[in-house]
Amino acid sequence: MITIGLDLGGTNVTAIAHDGAKVLASTKHRTPTTGGRSDVLDLLARAVDETMDAAGLKRKHVAAVGVGSPGIVTDGTVGNASNVPGFQSRFALDEEVAARTGLPVRVANDVTAAAVGEHRLGSGRGEDDLLAVFVGTGVGGGLILGGRPFEGGTGGAGEFGHLVVRQGGAVCPCGRRGCVEAYAGRRAMVLAAERAVAGGRASILFEVMREKGKPRPTSGVFRDTLQRGDALLTELLEDAVATLAAGIATAVNLLDLGRVVVGGGLADKLGAPFVARIEAAAQRSLFLQPPRARIVPAALGDHGGAIGAALVARDD
Numbered sequence: 001m002i003t004i005g006l007d008l009g010g011t012n013v014t015a016i017a018h019d020g021a022k023v024l025a026s027t028k029h030r031t032p033t034t035g036g037r038s039d040v041l042d043l044l045a046r047a048v049d050e051t052m053d054a055a056g057l058k059r060k061h062v063a064a065v066g067v068g069s070p071g072i073v074t075d076g077t078v079g080n081a082s083n084v085p086g087f088q089s090r091f092a093l094d095e096e097v098a099a100r101t102g103l104p105v106r107v108a109n110d111v112t113a114a115a116v117g118e119h120r121l122g123s124g125r126g127e128d129d130l131l132a133v134f135v136g137t138g139v140g141g142g143l144i145l146g147g148r149p150f151e152g153g154t155g156g157a158g159e160f161g162h163l164v165v166r167q168g169g170a171v172c173p174c175g176r177r178g179c180v181e182a183y184a185g186r187r188a189m190v191l192a193a194e195r196a197v198a199g200g201r202a203s204i205l206f207e208v209m210r211e212k213g214k215p216r217p218t219s220g221v222f223r224d225t226l227q228r229g230d231a232l233l234t235e236l237l238e239d240a241v242a243t244l245a246a247g248i249a250t251a252v253n254l255l256d257l258g259r260v261v262v263g264g265g266l267a268d269k270l271g272a273p274f275v276a277r278i279e280a281a282a283q284r285s286l287f288l289q290p291p292r293a294r295i296v297p298a299a300l301g302d303h304g305g306a307i308g309a310a311l312v313a314r315d316d
């Protein structure tokens with residue numbers, strides 16, 4: 001059975017054709033930042049067509065389409081996705097994509113889809129109680145419990161980035177205080193670096209950004225700045241490691257998880273040593289001893305969300 005998986009991000013739409021074991025072809029498009037909902041939906045349909053073409057597939061070969069979408073997903077509808085035009089108010093994303101592609105459509109939260117990918121084909125294989133944490137611009141989380149994605153009563157479960165790890169702490173991009181993302185999300189770390197530099201601290205972060213010709217400090221800029229020994233960013237990263245470890249230990253203590261998979265743009269760029277530091281820091285806060293939970297790097301990289309969406313589409 002072949003399915004198409006779409007990963008709708010704030011920046012890119014990644015689409016893949018998948019046979020249940022491997023990626024047959026993939027395409028990538030820029031997510032529209034202007035216009036409305038129909039521009040995004042038209043792009044999703046075009047991405048399906050182009051991915052079928054790239055894999056040499058006709059519509060009759062494709063069983064279904066899976067969409068991983070940001071926001072709160074319930075029963076094929078999505079809402080509260082502030083990064084995608086027209087996706088704030090709730091609507092039936094499954095019906096809209098089905099009407100445009102003529103294929104059955106299944107929708108999941110994007111991070112939950114990525115967690116499904118890691119569970120079935122990545123570093124989560126063989127473990128049915130796991131948390132997948134994605135550290136990038138923000139910090140996302142997806143839960144697999146008893147071998148199945150767990151999205152909660154209204155689709156809002158797994159918001160790992162908004163676990164409160166410091167009472168009255170730094171302001172998070174969500175507007176609340178002390179969340180994991182307020183310390184470990186790249187956007188929050190850049191804001192903290194800007195404030196420190198404005199206050200007179202030295203840092204080469206923004207110099208490295210300009211050298212690399214980037215409009216903002218990307219995960220690659222973070223990696224290069226850390227490799228050059230920047231003291232400010234090193235401190236911010238230590239704080240990120242500590243808060244990720246506190247959040248992960250909290251989740252493991254609550255749910256008796258067997259594994260935590262850590263991926264996302266920043267974690268992928270910093271690699272296994274970053275994840276090993278998180279694991280070492282988390283061990284001290286784990287209640288069950290000796291701990292059974294392992295904290296490991298994600299395996300599927302950039303395509304993880306689209307692979308997960310393709311796998312979710314097979315489930316119907």
Ligand SMILES: [Zn+2]
Binds near residue numbers: 162175181182
């Ligand atoms: Zn928050």
